[in-house]
Amino acid sequence: MHSPFTNFAAALVLALSATAFAINVEAAASDPILAGFAESAKASTPGFTGFSAERGKRLFLSKQTSGKPETPSCTTCHGNSPQSRGQTRADKPIEPMALSHTPNRYSDPKKVAKWFRRNCKSVLGRECTALEKGDFITFMATQ
Amino acid sequence: MPDGLKPATGTKGATRVWDLPTRIFHWSLVALIATGLLSGYFAPAWWLDIHSWAGYGIAGLIIFRLVWAVFGFEYSRFSNFTYAPGETLRHLRSFLRRQPGHYTGHNPLGAMMVFALIAVISGIVVSGLVSLGGKEDQGPLATVASYSVGKTADDIHEILAGILVGLIGLHIGGVLVESILSRENLVRSMISGWKTRLSSREPAAPRPARPRAALAVFAVAALLIGSAFTVLAGLPATGLTTAAAHPAFEAECSDCHQLYHPSLLPAASWRDMMASLDQHFGEDASLDDGDRTSITGHLVKHAAGHWDSKAAHKFRTISEQEPWQISATPGWKRIHKEIPEADFKRPKVKSKSNCLGCHSDAASGRFHNQNIRLPKE
Numbered sequence: 001m002h003s004p005f006t007n008f009a010a011a012l013v014l015a016l017s018a019t020a021f022a023i024n025v026e027a028a029a030s031d032p033i034l035a036g037f038a039e040s041a042k043a044s045t046p047g048f049t050g051f052s053a054e055r056g057k058r059l060f061l062s063k064q065t066s067g068k069p070e071t072p073s074c075t076t077c078h079g080n081s082p083q084s085r086g087q088t089r090a091d092k093p094i095e096p097m098a099l100s101h102t103p104n105r106y107s108d109p110k111k112v113a114k115w116f117r118r119n120c121k122s123v124l125g126r127e128c129t130a131l132e133k134g135d136f137i138t139f140m141a142t143q
Numbered sequence: 144m145p146d147g148l149k150p151a152t153g154t155k156g157a158t159r160v161w162d163l164p165t166r167i168f169h170w171s172l173v174a175l176i177a178t179g180l181l182s183g184y185f186a187p188a189w190w191l192d193i194h195s196w197a198g199y200g201i202a203g204l205i206i207f208r209l210v211w212a213v214f215g216f217e218y219s220r221f222s223n224f225t226y227a228p229g230e231t232l233r234h235l236r237s238f239l240r241r242q243p244g245h246y247t248g249h250n251p252l253g254a255m256m257v258f259a260l261i262a263v264i265s266g267i268v269v270s271g272l273v274s275l276g277g278k279e280d281q282g283p284l285a286t287v288a289s290y291s292v293g294k295t296a297d298d299i300h301e302i303l304a305g306i307l308v309g310l311i312g313l314h315i316g317g318v319l320v321e322s323i324l325s326r327e328n329l330v331r332s333m334i335s336g337w338k339t340r341l342s343s344r345e346p347a348a349p350r351p352a353r354p355r356a357a358l359a360v361f362a363v364a365a366l367l368i369g370s371a372f373t374v375l376a377g378l379p380a381t382g383l384t385t386a387a388a389h390p391a392f393e394a395e396c397s398d399c400h401q402l403y404h405p406s407l408l409p410a411a412s413w414r415d416m417m418a419s420l421d422q423h424f425g426e427d428a429s430l431d432d433g434d435r436t437s438i439t440g441h442l443v444k445h446a447a448g449h450w451d452s453k454a455a456h457k458f459r460t461i462s463e464q465e466p467w468q469i470s471a472t473p474g475w476k477r478i479h480k481e482i483p484e485a486d487f488k489r490p491k492v493k494s495k496s497n498c499l500g501c502h503s504d505a506a507s508g509r510f511h512n513q514n515i516r517l518p519k520e
Contacts, residue, residue: 070425089426090400091493110431118427
């Protein structure tokens with residue numbers, strides 16, 4: 001036997017979780033930053049079908065020679081895994097790159113632009129392409 | 144035979160010459176002067192509190208002694224041992240002939256020493272307070288003394304301290320010589336208060352102490368000076384203007400390193416540094432134009448030239464080769480020259496750019512001596 005009250009409560013919980021689920025899906029699909037990178041990548045990369053977490057992972061772990069000798073890789077400062085904390089040269093801790101560990105990462109367009117600009121120049125000696133940026137964030141979102 | 148040993152001019156007996164307050168004053172002063180000199184000459188900078196509290200204690204003792212100079216027992220009164228120049232010269236001559244005339248209380252040379260010590264110690268206390276207020280932005284005079292006044296006071300403080308060391312040597316030497324020549328242990332007298340060799344020139348009726356009058360005057364003086372100091376100490380220091388919070392400066396600059404206070408470099412250094420952020424100590428620290436302009440404005444507005452603090456003065460002369468590097472300034476190097484290179488490499492410090500490794504108040508730009516801790520690891 002269910003009282004009218006428990007029925008109402010169960011319905012409420014169901015409704016709420018459905019709403020939460022809908023918002024989550026919505027957010028992932030319409031991340032404006034990622035969507036922007038996708039648009040640029042489509043324009044500049046023939047045959048672009050979407051971002052790849054696998055390519056993002058390779059970029060994160062790769063050793064480069066075109067940038068500054070002190071920073072051959074993302075991992076130089078960010079640590080060897082997206083889950084680990086890193087450290088700046090001046091000894092400030094860097095929160096993990098994985099979205100699951102640092103949920104507010106990749107949400108502020110200004111910050112995203114700033115750090116890709118600075119760090120791609122340091123590690124690669126050039127700005128990153130939209131494809132690289134999208135792959136990178138896609139990889140970190142899976143971590 | 145020396146004057147004082149002639150039975151005709153000296154009488155044998157025992158009398159209390161130094162009253163208890165004078166003796167307590169004397170030996171407390173010895174202890175506090177020793178604390179002040181040792182902490183001033185030998186202790187590390189972060190012992191400043193011990194040094195300045197010794198100074199406050201000495202100030203209290205000197206004020207007490209000046210009151211007791213009027214209301215104390217006969218031999219503590221300045222009027223008992225204020226001698227005419229002629230008599231002082233006569234005594235000096237007899238002393239040099241090793242036949243000093245005998246006095247029950249202070250003889251003219253001893254009296255000169257008392258006055259010299261009180262004058263020099265008072266000068267040390269005052270110059271110390273001005274230096275503490277001007278250079279360190281601490282204590283009651285922080286609100287009135289500028290850095291340059293404090294610096295001059297600090298030089299005077301040091302010169303007077305040197306003179307004091309000399310006077311102490313003369314004082315101890317004089318007491319020992321006088322003790323031998325007059326065959327009376329003067330050190331013991333300053334402990335017990337008794338003297339056995341009395342002079343025929345002893346006043347007919349020694350004036351008794353007036354402790355209640357002394358206490359009243361001392362209490363009023365202590366209350367006036369104490370409350371003036373308390374009020375003054377509560378006022379803002381001249382050197383430490385305050386910089387309004389600037390969220391972009393705080394957020395952007397502390398992304399990669401600890402915040403360096405704007406007062407630590409001159410405006411020109413900040414301007415140049417902010418104009419080439421893509422080459423920032425070997426890092427690309429570029430910002431968008433909006434943040435860059437706004438942060439530059441904040442740094443320039445609160446740059447070294449706008450402060451009268453110790454750090455702002457020490458670092459405003461920059462290194463020609465490294466115009467942006469605080470630890471390359473001549474002032475920084477001078478202050479840190481006694482710290483071994485290895486100490487900067489300790490895990491808790493790591494580098495010379497880590498002010499916070501040793502100065503817990505670095506973020507405020509104050510760098511008070513008491514806030515220094517050299518990590519042991």
